[in-house]
Amino acid sequence: xxxxxxxxxxxxxxxxxxxxxxxxxxxxxxxxxxxxxxxxxxxxxxxxxxxxxxxxxxxxxxxxxxxxxxxxxxxxxxxxxxxxxxxxxxxxxxxxxxxxxxxxxxxxxxxxxxxxxxxxxxxxxxxxxxxxxxxxxxxxxxxxxxxxxxxxxxxxxxxxxxxxxxxxxxxxxxxxxxxxxxxxxxxxxxxxxxxxxxxxxxxxxxxxxxxxxxxxxxxxxxxxxxxxxxxxxxxxxxxxxxxxxxxxxxxxxxxxxxxxxxxxxxxxxxxxxxxxxxxxxxxxxxxxxxxxxxxxxxxxxxxxxxxxxxxxxxxxxxxx
Numbered sequence: 001x002x003x004x005x006x007x008x009x010x011x012x013x014x015x016x017x018x019x020x021x022x023x024x025x026x027x028x029x030x031x032x033x034x035x036x037x038x039x040x041x042x043x044x045x046x047x048x049x050x051x052x053x054x055x056x057x058x059x060x061x062x063x064x065x066x067x068x069x070x071x072x073x074x075x076x077x078x079x080x081x082x083x084x085x086x087x088x089x090x091x092x093x094x095x096x097x098x099x100x101x102x103x104x105x106x107x108x109x110x111x112x113x114x115x116x117x118x119x120x121x122x123x124x125x126x127x128x129x130x131x132x133x134x135x136x137x138x139x140x141x142x143x144x145x146x147x148x149x150x151x152x153x154x155x156x157x158x159x160x161x162x163x164x165x166x167x168x169x170x171x172x173x174x175x176x177x178x179x180x181x182x183x184x185x186x187x188x189x190x191x192x193x194x195x196x197x198x199x200x201x202x203x204x205x206x207x208x209x210x211x212x213x214x215x216x217x218x219x220x221x222x223x224x225x226x227x228x229x230x231x232x233x234x235x236x237x238x239x240x241x242x243x244x245x246x247x248x249x250x251x252x253x254x255x256x257x258x259x260x261x262x263x264x265x266x267x268x269x270x271x272x273x274x275x276x277x278x279x280x281x282x283x284x285x286x287x288x289x290x291x292x293x294x295x296x297x298x299x300x301x302x303x304x305x306x307x308x309x310x311x312x313x314x315x316x317x318x319x320x
Contacts, residue, residue: 134201137185138192141171148172151189168192173206193270203270249273249287257285259309 145151145165151172155165171190186206193203249269251257261276261284263269272287285308 131200131202134192134204138169138171138190138201138204141173141190142169143171144174145170145172145189148174155189193274203267205267249276251276251282251285257283258307259284261287262310263287 152162152165155170156162160170169192171192173185173187173190176187177185188206191205191207192201193205194201261272263272269287275281276284276287
């Protein structure tokens with residue numbers, strides 16, 4: 001599990017109050033002796049704590065489960081326990097901005113949670129989803145691409161027409177940077193992947209426009225745009241998709257659909273989903289991500305039964 005800094009005890013005067021709040025929450029949880037571990041679902045032995053709160057040498061708060069050994073940030077732990085820290089402490093504890101720190105340090109001895117909410121009002125934006133953040137990012141870099149003739153020529157050399165570039169929302173980022181909520185935007189050509197039903201961005205691929213990645217050859221993204229494909233390597237940046245998308249896609253478009261496809265990972269799952277939708281493959285019942293495994297509840301839903309025909313695909317480029 002990726003360790004993301006959420007609470008900084010040295011610089012964040014509200015962090016101690018948050019830690020105390022979650023410590024009490026932990027104690028209440030441990031009092032329910034036979035409750036499941038919030039990380040792994042296992043039951044702890046009587047008298048054994050499920051998890052504890054500890055600090056690293058950088059004074060960042062984390063939680064660790066003594067049953068399964070998994071670790072999570074306090075933000076993740078709160079979500080696992082069904083507590084919305086944004087409701088309790090607003091985005092102040094998560095959406096970190098220099099102006100907020102300056103306000104904290106100016107009056108650190110008297111800062112309360114209510115004061116922090118007031119001070120952050122003008123400098124911290126409302127919580128937005130990963131997809132919403134990426135919409136802004138892609139819009140910005142689509143404009144940057146239009147002002148970079150050299151990169152436009154590279155894309156044209158790969159087989160992209162100007163209309164395809166505009167319609168697909170491809171962008172270009174000349175220098176890597178980090179968004180406020182720990183989303184890294186690498187330098188390179190940015191390709192947004194959208195859910196074909198909701199049109200929401202579910203993934204962005206980044207490719208460097210260098211000869212080592214096949215400068216004068218069309219790439220794998222061209223396949224989705226009906227151009228001649230060749231295999232390419234990508235660095236993926238993606239956020240939580242939420243809901244069923246973590247398991248894949250389930251189709252209700254045909255009563256007799258009975259083929260279930262398992263893909264190796266999320267990218268392959270998304271690409272196969274795109275092919276299913278674009279080619280109207282009504283005999284496909286579901287495209288599922290094998291890396292996330294299929295939960296018991298998904299099996300119990302009736303999507304998979306003894307008569308299901310299963311197709312296993314290790315990579316999306318083998319789908320043909």
